[in-house]
């Protein structure tokens with residue numbers, strides 16, 4: 379069946395629901411198509427220990443704060459509960475089980491195809507997440523490695539590896555929290571860190587969320603913001619080279635602007651590294667049947683490898699003219715505003731020093747304002 383709507387929102391997690399709430403408030407017609415059976419399926423499948431790294435005050439979506447009795451950094455299950463509450467509070471009714479398999483320009487608007495229907499819309503807001511497709515690098519010998527190999531998106535907790543060595547590949551926030559989880563569950567984690575990094579404390583002196591500084595300084599040139607933050611980082615984090623890490627030649631704000639990567643917001647990984655409970659190694663050269671050989675020749679026997687190697691938006695899987703709006707890595711060039719293709723918007727693709735959830739709320743409001751003023 380072919381259906382028609384003013385605006386089609388694809389995805390019913392944080393970005394899609396925020397966009398819908400802003401459009402509803404503006405009296406603009408829309409439908410939401412969601413591949414999963416519930417709102418925020420990506421959050422439900424995340425690891426057990428996960429808590430937001432951004433404080434709830436800067437992570438709520440437009441029109442509904444997170445409950446005051448919740449902790450500063452809500453858990454995975456609280457984020458799921460919040461998304462459910464958000465949907466109900468704004469009276470949003472996504473159509474579930476509706477994966478868009480093809481999205482293309484058609485007759486001056488857009489045509490979205492799902493298994494059951496075709497949807498014609500003047501405008502489309504793609505809110506399918508920056509984390510749609512896990513990145514799974516490979517190395518020589520990985521096929522012959524006899525241990526477990528999983529992506530961080532498949533990691534639930536460290537129980538299966540109690541008492542056993544595990545290699546976590548990467549140094550992002552998931553890698554470092556999963557390494558803590560492995561310590562807490564009695565496993566012996568090691569981190570393979572190929573590149574130079576930046577480390578920030580999640581809370582400055584355990585008191586002020588570092589994100590609040592990011593919000594205050596986000597409009598400064600990144601190099602200036604980094605210069606101002608450097609004394610704080612030096613005092614709170616110390617010299618990361620002493621534990622075998624390499625420091626990026628530029629600071630965290632420049633890292634976000636140049637590389638679109640959030641630096642580590644440390645919640646205890648550095649203490650475990652200093653205490654020897656988490657090993658730090660370099661990049662991976664190859665795997666053997668029972669372990670890994672690093673680029674410096676060091677060898678390590680491990681029982682499992684967790685690939686905390688990030689994600690891609692994966693838009694090429696359904697957005698036909700993706701090259702016209704994305705860079706070579708498939709990341710949209712514009713998020714939260716009009717793209718090079720009339721009627722096409724993305725929400726939630728911009729990596730912000732002020733937090734992604736906060737940013738997608740702002741982008742949702744901007745998109746709604748643009749659509750209703752057109």
Ligand SMILES: Cc1cc2nc3c(=O)[nH]c(=O)nc-3n(C[C@H](O)[C@H](O)[C@H](O)COP(=O)(O)OP(=O)(O)OC[C@H]3O[C@@H](n4cnc5c(N)ncnc54)[C@H](O)[C@@H]3O)c2cc1C
Pocket residue numbers: 388389390391392393394411412413414417418419420421424428429430431432437476477478479505506507508509510552696725726727733734735736738
């Ligand atoms: C482990 C982890 C921790 C994070 N922690 C924080 C944090 O502390 N603070 C913060 O600000 N941000 C955090 N983020 C980043 C970001 O805020 C979250 O990933 C957030 O869920 C992104 O929301 P989203 O709506 O853009 O995408 P998603 O939550 O990924 O939702 C996309 C939705 O689109 C649906 N979808 C995808 N493709 C299709 C299709 N073809 N058709 C129909 N539906 C489709 C999916 O089923 C999904 O429901 C974290 C991310 C991860 C992975």
